[in-house]
Amino acid sequence: MSKITPEIVKEHGLTEDEYDKVLEIMGREPNITELGIFSVMWSEHCSYKSSKKWLKTLHTEEPWVICGPGENAGIVDIGDGQAAIFKMESHNHPSFIEPFQGAATGVGGIMRDIFTMGARPVANMNALRFGRPDHPKTKHLVNGVVAGIGSYGNCMGVPTVGGECEFDTSYDGNILVNAMTVGVADTEKIFYSAAAGEGYPLVYVGSRTGRDGIHGATMASAEFDDDTDEKRPTVQVGDPFTEKLVLEACLELMATDAIIGIQDMGAAGLTCSTFEMASKGGVGVEMDLDLVPKRAADMTAYELMLSESQERMVMVLKPGREEEARKIFEKWELNFAVVGRLTDTGRLVLKMGGEIVGDLPIDPLAEASPEYDRPWVATSKPAILDAADVPAPNDPCAALKRMIGSPNFAQKRWIWDQYDHMVMGDTVQRPGGDSAVVRVHGTPKGLAITTDCTPRYCYADPFEGGKQVVAEAWRNITAVGAKPLAITDCLNFGNPERPEIMGQFVGCIEGMGEACRTLEFPVVSGNVSFYNETRGEGIRPTPTIGGIGVLTDVAKAVSCAFSAADEDIVLIGETNGHLGRSAYLAEIEGRDEGAPPPVDLAIERRNGDAVRGMIDDGLVSACHDLSDGGVFVALAEMAMAGDMGAAIDAPDTGIALHAWLFGEDQARYLVTSRDAKTVLAKAAEAGVPASIIGRTGSDRLTVGQSLSISVSELKSAHEDWMPNFMSAP
Amino acid sequence: MKAAVIVFPGSNCDRDVQVSIEQSTGKPCAMIWHKETELPELDLIVIPGGFSYGDYLRSGAIAAHSPIMREVKARTDSGVAVLGICNGFHVLTETQLLPGILMRNAGLKFICRDVDLRVETTSSVFTQNYAKDQVIRIPIAHNDGNYFTDPDTLKMLEDEDRVAFRYCDAQGGINEAGNPNGSMSSIAGILNRRRNILGMMPHPERLADQLLGGIDGRPMFDGLVEALVA
Amino acid sequence: MKAKIHVTFKEGVLDPQGKAVRNALGSLGFDGIDRVRQGKFIEIDLQENDAEKARSSVKEMCEQLLANTVIENYAIDIIE
Amino acid sequence: MKAKIHVTFKEGVLDPQGKAVRNALGSLGFDGIDRVRQGKFIEIDLQENDAEKARSSVKEMCEQLLANTVIENYAIDIIE
Numbered sequence A: 001m002s003k004i005t006p007e008i009v010k011e012h013g014l015t016e017d018e019y020d021k022v023l024e025i026m027g028r029e030p031n032i033t034e035l036g037i038f039s040v041m042w043s044e045h046c047s048y049k050s051s052k053k054w055l056k057t058l059h060t061e062e063p064w065v066i067c068g069p070g071e072n073a074g075i076v077d078i079g080d081g082q083a084a085i086f087k088m089e090s091h092n093h094p095s096f097i098e099p100f101q102g103a104a105t106g107v108g109g110i111m112r113d114i115f116t117m118g119a120r121p122v123a124n125m126n127a128l129r130f131g132r133p134d135h136p137k138t139k140h141l142v143n144g145v146v147a148g149i150g151s152y153g154n155c156m157g158v159p160t161v162g163g164e165c166e167f168d169t170s171y172d173g174n175i176l177v178n179a180m181t182v183g184v185a186d187t188e189k190i191f192y193s194a195a196a197g198e199g200y201p202l203v204y205v206g207s208r209t210g211r212d213g214i215h216g217a218t219m220a221s222a223e224f225d226d227d228t229d230e231k232r233p234t235v236q237v238g239d240p241f242t243e244k245l246v247l248e249a250c251l252e253l254m255a256t257d258a259i260i261g262i263q264d265m266g267a268a269g270l271t272c273s274t275f276e277m278a279s280k281g282g283v284g285v286e287m288d289l290d291l292v293p294k295r296a297a298d299m300t301a302y303e304l305m306l307s308e309s310q311e312r313m314v315m316v317l318k319p320g321r322e323e324e325a326r327k328i329f330e331k332w333e334l335n336f337a338v339v340g341r342l343t344d345t346g347r348l349v350l351k352m353g354g355e356i357v358g359d360l361p362i363d364p365l366a367e368a369s370p371e372y373d374r375p376w377v378a379t380s381k382p383a384i385l386d387a388a389d390v391p392a393p394n395d396p397c398a399a400l401k402r403m404i405g406s407p408n409f410a411q412k413r414w415i416w417d418q419y420d421h422m423v424m425g426d427t428v429q430r431p432g433g434d435s436a437v438v439r440v441h442g443t444p445k446g447l448a449i450t451t452d453c454t455p456r457y458c459y460a461d462p463f464e465g466g467k468q469v470v471a472e473a474w475r476n477i478t479a480v481g482a483k484p485l486a487i488t489d490c491l492n493f494g495n496p497e498r499p500e501i502m503g504q505f506v507g508c509i510e511g512m513g514e515a516c517r518t519l520e521f522p523v524v525s526g527n528v529s530f531y532n533e534t535r536g537e538g539i540r541p542t543p544t545i546g547g548i549g550v551l552t553d554v555a556k557a558v559s560c561a562f563s564a565a566d567e568d569i570v571l572i573g574e575t576n577g578h579l580g581r582s583a584y585l586a587e588i589e590g591r592d593e594g595a596p597p598p599v600d601l602a603i604e605r606r607n608g609d610a611v612r613g614m615i616d617d618g619l620v621s622a623c624h625d626l627s628d629g630g631v632f633v634a635l636a637e638m639a640m641a642g643d644m645g646a647a648i649d650a651p652d653t654g655i656a657l658h659a660w661l662f663g664e665d666q667a668r669y670l671v672t673s674r675d676a677k678t679v680l681a682k683a684a685e686a687g688v689p690a691s692i693i694g695r696t697g698s699d700r701l702t703v704g705q706s707l708s709i710s711v712s713e714l715k716s717a718h719e720d721w722m723p724n725f726m727s728a729p
Numbered sequence B: 001m002k003a004a005v006i007v008f009p010g011s012n013c014d015r016d017v018q019v020s021i022e023q024s025t026g027k028p029c030a031m032i033w034h035k036e037t038e039l040p041e042l043d044l045i046v047i048p049g050g051f052s053y054g055d056y057l058r059s060g061a062i063a064a065h066s067p068i069m070r071e072v073k074a075r076t077d078s079g080v081a082v083l084g085i086c087n088g089f090h091v092l093t094e095t096q097l098l099p100g101i102l103m104r105n106a107g108l109k110f111i112c113r114d115v116d117l118r119v120e121t122t123s124s125v126f127t128q129n130y131a132k133d134q135v136i137r138i139p140i141a142h143n144d145g146n147y148f149t150d151p152d153t154l155k156m157l158e159d160e161d162r163v164a165f166r167y168c169d170a171q172g173g174i175n176e177a178g179n180p181n182g183s184m185s186s187i188a189g190i191l192n193r194r195r196n197i198l199g200m201m202p203h204p205e206r207l208a209d210q211l212l213g214g215i216d217g218r219p220m221f222d223g224l225v226e227a228l229v230a
Numbered sequence C, D: 001m002k003a004k005i006h007v008t009f010k011e012g013v014l015d016p017q018g019k020a021v022r023n024a025l026g027s028l029g030f031d032g033i034d035r036v037r038q039g040k041f042i043e044i045d046l047q048e049n050d051a052e053k054a055r056s057s058v059k060e061m062c063e064q065l066l067a068n069t070v071i072e073n074y075a076i077d078i079i080e
């Protein structure tokens, strides 16, 4: 047996201390297969060794949570015996190396996490962050990532209903591709991963195992350096067609009661999935690797255990149900193999060619998985920027036009046109609004889905930024009229071994935790992606939030488009003109300064609950939450979406006009109504500041007597940037 | 009207079109697995959209050889109506029940959005509930919708009034701006000579419910029910 | 034996992929390119040992499935 | 000159196209097929007259655009 040298240990990403622990657990030197298994199980990606301590502090429970973090995805009750199952995951590193396949397999992976639990995926979302537009790699990456996401989701027949796309130089060498899937299941028909039943068969289904993606999990846990281009680790190629068959076959089998436990093979493939199933069920596993369906006959045990080939699942069946299950998978032309049995030894025993090629204790390995309390330093709080220190623009309309035509505000139709966002016939609100809304098939209910993050804020003040990301997701769901239920998160950060990065992480988590508690908007699933760095340059802290909410009557959902002329426009919430870290400051002044807007969560909650009540009462014809760009950008967005202008009264507030127009104070909404009197009365009743700021109508957006710009001029600035950028040589 | 939807591995608009048909008929619409070799008594067969066999070789090419297609051909000969939507249109051209082929979109990208279509003929069970030259709004969602055929076939299609829909601009004008995928002569859907087979790239089932943003697809299904009352 | 099959568009059929590749090469600064055509390349490992039989079976595959002869040509090479 | 370029997946990388074609040929009754691989075939007409220069320029095109060398190999033939 090969001798494990310190170099081999190092290549496997294990520290000396960690390897000592390996020796202690094994009581002997591991063989290479066993070492490989330790290495992936203890990688940052699978073990959460740097983040565990902090993730435990998140708010994860509310009465409607059926299953919080710890399973393949989170589950919330949506009434009538139905549950929404959802999660977001990153595929940043593979997408940077091979944008099409990296992004495609990211989408494939997150969908598997959802249908593993018995849910039919009903919506995909994607949150993308690229480097600055003129970086030489950006366009190529955008093209590949978008095509890859589209190709996988479209082929699966799951609509991609929304997402985000931001450009910032901090992502030049490290893009973010975060994909989220939402599924729906009956609460009585949810499947978990725990294995149980001595002697019960362990079954492998789906694609064959090949030599692809070996060490994907460890790659995701290492930062890039200059020769990344040279290393070019193997990236997996996805086969969405096979995954569609795996989905249908699994759901067909799940309609029976043959399955005890089921788990997809994601990062670290066969290793991670069998360990998780066994350790959750407190059982042992004996597996015969000769029986694993393979693409190449000469694959080693090491390769079989570490391969990250896509479109594979493992499950434990009730004994005697194998043939029934096999028939279903064969109907769908998929591989089906009984590859092992559960045992009572608490060990994972691997056989090949009649010999034992690996024998590891399950619980000790899982329990001893490292957990670090990494040193961290809190980000120092920036000073508040006085609006008086921000010069007023000569022409606020020109500034508005510049902003909505800038890369981060420009319309992203170029992207969502490449995603089938209507398949499944339930997309009530298509991409472009605050939240996507999909009908729960065959019911009058709807799910509202959003992804949000403002890295500018998180970078300046991780704690306030962490609060804000959760609040913004909550606000987006509220803005369509839905009741916010829960979130998933995808925490994208730099190298956690650097105390300032760890400080950003801790700050964001603490802020998120506080927001989740006050808004009763718990975290039910998520993912951590560290080491998003190139040459020591970390990305901005980017804790992407995926939120969902429910509408009991989807027909009551409102959009952000002005829908009729001569309606009053009501601004809800308090306006102070906060310009620190605003989009205005960044886009127009080129400055990245000051404290981000503070988030008062109690006010956030009060204002949002009031708005949701007004929508539910049918008082509101359009609603838009205020975020990036403030009132003026929000008005422009409502006007462009509805192809209708508005006349805004010159504000009489004592706040500088540009601060009033572009300030990013939180907890605010714009609503239109035919019955503004009742809207104002409802707001007053709830103690929520509200005032009529203007009326819809005409084909221009005007403020007071002197500011005016046509909606069509705004639209062309807004719509042309992305297609022009992508088609320019 | 008795209708059935054929399901290939990779079909994914099968349920969507089933919903639309059931909405118009008020009766269950059967789903038929492609490996079946026999069909029940039927008035309408739908070949739905999606990615049969992943569309890895050519869209629809592999599905065209599925066992059920022999039976579908036999039924069309006896006059049963067949509607192929999107990937279903691919399957119909690959089986040569309809002429021509659908190539990659001229822009080489998948396109999902509402487009305007001009109704070119009302003399078929599929289009009888529209008016000639009516402009309707129906979504497309495809990678390969770029209709191509030889000039003689094109002339024949036109001479025989077999173009069912053309892509157009909002005013009904046939021009490049209104043509999303480069289709020859802006063709979005065609009929066979007997006029009982329609292949079309746009998805009428996607706008047959007001909640989803429009109902211009609805007259097709309602019209089929009226024409095919059994 | 191995069969190598090239499936290409017939003369006169528009080849948007080829055109796009050509444009992309142009914008990367590659000059002096007259035309780009893109097709498919399919390699089949066959158990058949007789070259003639292999060729005729592969021809059948092309006619039935691998090429759409409305718009595509195919060429077959049989190798040892 | 003309360059003929074959772009194929690297050994070990999943080839979903090839897999689908293989299965389809099987169900059409073609037996004795061990493996099918599908790749791209690109033909470029070049103004360059020097074969060595042509090859090196086409190699550059492959590296930059025509192949993704993370998962694909390419082979270049330069023809008179």
Ligand SMILES: Nc1ncnc2c1ncn2[C@@H]1O[C@H](COP(=O)(O)OP(=O)(O)O)[C@@H](O)[C@H]1O
Pocket: A045, A046, A055, A058, A068, A069, A070, A071, A072, A073, A074, A087, A113, A266, A267, A489, A490, A491, A523, A524, A525, A526, A527, A528
């Ligand atoms: N940032 C986070 N917040 C909450 N839960 C998290 C977070 N990161 C990971 N989790 C949870 O930890 C579990 C393991 O995550 P992961 O390894 O990404 O799942 P999988 O093995 O399915 O890919 C999941 O239940 C996930 O929801």
Ligand SMILES: [Mg+2]
Pocket: A072, A112, A113, A264, A266
């Ligand atoms: Mg999982």
